[in-house]
Amino acid sequence: MTYREGLQAAIYGALPPPLGPKLHDEGLLGRGRPLKLFVYSRILGLDYVPEEKGFRASGELTLYFASALEEVVQAFGEGIWAKGGLEVHGLFLRLIGLEVEPIAPQSPVTVEALAPITVYRTEGKRTLFFNPLNREFSLLLEANLNRKAEALGLEKGSLRVQPLGFHPRRKRLERYKGTWVEGWMGRYRLEGDAHLLRLALVSGLGSKNSQGFGFVREVGG
16 A cells, blocks of 8 residues: 555545545545545655655644535544544554634635646546646646536636646656556646635645645645
């Protein structure tokens, strides 16, 4: 089990039944391709040590979690509070505190990816990943958010995503259940309808959000 798979298992483990198992097995909303509508960051404060092929903590750790569904946010908070923390890969991370950040973005907004943003299209047996300089990157991010909006009963809207200071070093290749996934870190300027901007912050940008991809946090206008 990889770090990412272990963190995802810990997230689901913090959600009490029947919500946790239902989210894992079925999703909650969406036709044909059910949506989970939650997203989370990497565990911030962990440093990868190549020679040990593992991670080392440097002080307190931080995990961001968000969902477009209030019941999921509340259940996750209550779950980790009741357990006193999260168990990731057999290591218990003790809870020190919980904080709620207000989300009321105004266009344009600058965000930072705290988990890689993955954007792709499947053609037959091929999976084509797109980088932030490709026109498809912004278009597919907009389409993804509009699918989430539709599932929530919201109107479709427009979104434009512009990378700030693009560099190839921001590319991440991460393995999830035997499959390699390409994603991108970095900062981005988002411009568009307010409800899509909010959805980007509470449900993630791009695909595979419930697997720990696409969490972004507002860092300025």
